[in-house]
Amino acid sequence: MPSSLDFVGKTLKCSNLLASLRCFLLLVICSITVLSVQCETLDRRTLQPLSSEDISRLLTIQDPVKNVDPSNPQSHLSKILIPRAAGTENNTLVREYIVSKLKSLNWHIELDDFVGETPVGSRRFVNIIATKDKDASRHVVLSAHYDSKYYPNYPENQFLGATDSAAPCAMMLDLAETLNPLLEAKKKSLDEGSEDDDETGDTTLQLLFFDGEEAFVDWTDTDSIYGARHLAEKWGTSYLPPSNSVRHHMTELDSIEHLILLDLLGAPNPIIRSYFINTAWLFDSLASVEKRLGDSGAFAYGDDTSMTAEKWTSYFRPRTTATVNYGYMGDDHVPFLQRGVSVLHLIAEPFPHVWHTLKIRLLPPPLRPTVRTSVTHRRYALSYGKDRPAGDHQRLCIGNTRKLIAWIYQIDEELMSAAGGFSLDQLMELAGLACAQTLATVYRKDVYPRVLVCCGPGNQGGDGLVAARHLSMFGYQPTVYMPKPGGKDIYKRLQVQCENERIPFIPPSNDVTALREALQRTDVIMDALFGFSFKPPVRAPFDEVLPILNESRLPILSLDIPSGWDVEEGDTLKVGLNPDVLITLTAPKKGVANFLGRHFLGGRFVPKTLQEKFDLQLPPYTGSDQIVELPSAKLQAKR
Numbered sequence: 025m026p027s028s029l030d031f032v033g034k035t036l037k038c039s040n041l042l043a044s045l046r047c048f049l050l051l052v053i054c055s056i057t058v059l060s061v062q063c064e065t066l067d068r069r070t071l072q073p074l075s076s077e078d079i080s081r082l083l084t085i086q087d088p089v090k091n092v093d094p095s096n097p098q099s100h101l102s103k104i105l106i107p108r109a110a111g112t113e114n115n116t117l118v119r120e121y122i123v124s125k126l127k128s129l130n131w132h133i134e135l136d137d138f139v140g141e142t143p144v145g146s147r148r149f150v151n152i153i154a155t156k157d158k159d160a161s162r163h164v165v166l167s168a169h170y171d172s173k174y175y176p177n178y179p180e181n182q183f184l185g186a187t188d189s190a191a192p193c194a195m196m197l198d199l200a201e202t203l204n205p206l207l208e209a210k211k212k213s214l215d216e217g218s219e220d221d222d223e224t225g226d227t228t229l230q231l232l233f234f235d236g237e238e239a240f241v242d243w244t245d246t247d248s249i250y251g252a253r254h255l256a257e258k259w260g261t262s263y264l265p266p267s268n269s270v271r272h273h274m275t276e277l278d279s280i281e282h283l284i285l286l287d288l289l290g291a292p293n294p295i296i297r298s299y300f301i302n303t304a305w306l307f308d309s310l311a312s313v314e315k316r317l318g319d320s321g322a323f324a325y326g327d328d329t330s331m332t333a334e335k336w337t338s339y340f341r342p343r344t345t346a347t348v349n350y351g352y353m354g355d356d357h358v359p360f361l362q363r364g365v366s367v368l369h370l371i372a373e374p375f376p377h378v379w380h381t382l383k384i385r386l387l388p389p390p391l392r393p394t395v396r397t398s399v400t401h402r403r404y405a406l407s408y409g410k411d412r413p414a415g416d417h418q419r420l421c422i423g424n425t426r427k428l429i430a431w432i433y434q435i436d437e438e439l440m441s442a443a444g445g446f447s448l449d450q451l452m453e454l455a456g457l458a459c460a461q462t463l464a465t466v467y468r469k470d471v472y473p474r475v476l477v478c479c480g481p482g483n484q485g486g487d488g489l490v491a492a493r494h495l496s497m498f499g500y501q502p503t504v505y506m507p508k509p510g511g512k513d514i515y516k517r518l519q520v521q522c523e524n525e526r527i528p529f530i531p532p533s534n535d536v537t538a539l540r541e542a543l544q545r546t547d548v549i550m551d552a553l554f555g556f557s558f559k560p561p562v563r564a565p566f567d568e569v570l571p572i573l574n575e576s577r578l579p580i581l582s583l584d585i586p587s588g589w590d591v592e593e594g595d596t597l598k599v600g601l602n603p604d605v606l607i608t609l610t611a612p613k614k615g616v617a618n619f620l621g622r623h624f625l626g627g628r629f630v631p632k633t634l635q636e637k638f639d640l641q642l643p644p645y646t647g648s649d650q651i652v653e654l655p656s657a658k659l660q661a662k663r
């Protein structure tokens with residue numbers, strides 16, 4: 025029977041989840057207090073509430089049932105709900121339907137067409153990439169797979185995959201159709217200059233319809249998610265041409281704000297959970313969207329009274345610190361997640377009882393849950409363009425940095441004077457801890473375990489050694505590369521501390537062969553080479569080191585200022601590193617005013633007296649955090 029055959033695949037998916045959950049259990053217990061803070065803040069954006077008129081307008085733009093009604097032969101769902109395993113004629117028919125619908129709505133279509141090896145021979149796979157505004161450099165991606173499970177013989181080969189994932193695909197087409205007039209009106213007003221918003225104008229909606237999600241035999245790493253694996257790999261190495269809004273070395277993957285994957289949706293009463301902390305805010309936003317809709321009676325339909333304002337119940341399992349999910353199951357999002365993409369996985373778990381069975385043939389997918397999920401997504405997508413990074417409390421006067429750079433040495437001196445009372449060891453410890461916390465915040469240790477900490481000859485190199493020690497304690501695998509060790513006693517003591525932690529060191533040398541080899545075994549680079557005392561031009565051996573680090577195309581996190589950048593002028597000589605993330609210490613330097621990547625502030629040691637004396641308008645840190653994320657350079661420039 026197909027269901028029992030495929031139960032192997034399902035067990036594999038679930039066992040991944042269970043294994044991950046088991047691994048994370050201790051962590052959850054130990055770090056519950058910290059996590060409760062992070063859940064509230066990580067990558068958060070605020071969702072601007074829509075008025076009641078907005079909601080009713082949204083619901084009346086288009087009948088929410090029309091596109092997902094299986095009894096209507098013209099609905100999107102009916103058109104997709106045929107056996108459509110990858111490589112079959114039906115698969116082509118469904119693809120052509122999706123493409124023609126989106127083309128007629130004026131969406132830009134790209135097909136990712138390739139041949140892959142499967143246990144049943146070579147097969148053609150075609151991912152569909154539909155983008156509303158092809159010129160926008162940032163994408164909010166909604167995705168689902170359009171293939172159905174392959175079975176060689178009758179009657180199993182009649183498997184329809186209604187929830188898996190015909191209904192999610194139909195929801196996406198419904199969303200495109202419903203929002204199209206609104207998206208076009210917005211684009212028009214941006215083009216005409218009547219609405220001026222670089223931030224949202226540069227973000228567009230992208231729909232990904234994956235092919236070949238299903239295994240041909242049993243679900244394994246190589247027999248599953250053919251389309252997603254191909255696209256994630258391709259996009260990880262496709263670089264976008266640099267422009268005002270596209271920074272150096274930005275890949276197609278970097279352009280993804282969030283990838284939202286819909287799967288196994290459409291059956292009654294799904295339980296949907298939050299799996300990833302960096303999209304927890306997005307999950308909460310969806311749940312609050314659902315609540316507003318439910319409480320306003322928007323889910324009630326016809327004679328059915330089960331979803332009236334008083335009776336409806338949520339599909340979203342509320343998130344609490346005790347129930348944060350740390351595992352993930354095998355699905356199309358995994359190759360993206362492994363490459364650092366922010367993911368929201370919206371899947372019914374436990375899987376619907378009709379999963380990989382033929383029952384759906386006899387029992388059309390229950391209409392109401394499909395409509396409800398579809399409407400919730402419509403409403404969410406409409407308000408996405410109004411989102412902003414929460415930045416009101418993150419005031420930082422970049423205009424003041426001209427003064428700051430002159431003051432930065434003075435602040436340092438005062439901190440370590442008799443009046444300041446700090447020692448260099450103390451400041452370096454707090455600076456290094458903030459740097460390690462930044463890396464752990466952005467780069468998950470299960471995806472980016474191997475950190476190459478590149479340390480320079482000055483105090484910044486000391487920050488790097490402190491960070492390496494903390495990273496090791498956090499569970500990462502740091503390696504220290506210090507081509508020209510500084511002579512101060514403090515560096516030697518820090519090196520001993522690292523060695524006692526069994527952190528490997530690459531022996532100092534002017535020959536960069538060992539560096540090149542180490543980069544082959546690295547997931548992320550920490551740049552602790554030069555800080556605020558760097559004076560261009562770059563001297564040997566670093567003149568050779570910086571280009572090698574850039575050419576590695578690995579993600580880079582820079583400490584205080586990207587190495588090779590002039591502290592006042594930035595990367596004017598174009599010899600500096602191109603980091604993805606920056607952790608500024610004490611206060612931002614003028615040279616990084618136009619830095620486009622993620623920017624954090626750390627060095628939580630500037631006392632109130634010095635903040636007042638130097639008129640530093642530093643943003644408040646939250647709870648026990650050592651770092652605070654700053655608004656993007658683009659937003660600051662506008663203010």
Ligand SMILES: NC(=O)C1=CN([C@@H]2O[C@H](COP(=O)(O)OP(=O)(O)OC[C@H]3O[C@@H](n4cnc5c(N)ncnc54)[C@H](O)[C@@H]3O)[C@@H](O)[C@H]2O)[C@H](O)CC1
Nearest residue numbers: 451481482483484554555556557558559561562563584610
């Ligand atoms: N209060 C704070 O913000 C603290 C910050 N910390 C960190 O310390 C650095 C500044 O440290 P400093 O020792 O003054 O200098 P650097 O580490 O930036 O580098 C000096 C080092 O580099 C050599 N060098 C300079 N220019 C070149 C060049 N063109 N080519 C090759 N080598 C060069 C120079 O000879 C020195 O050896 C700050 O940014 C923070 O990261 C403290 O840890 C805590 C307090």
Ligand SMILES: [K+]
Nearest residue numbers: 554583585587
């Ligand atoms: K640096």
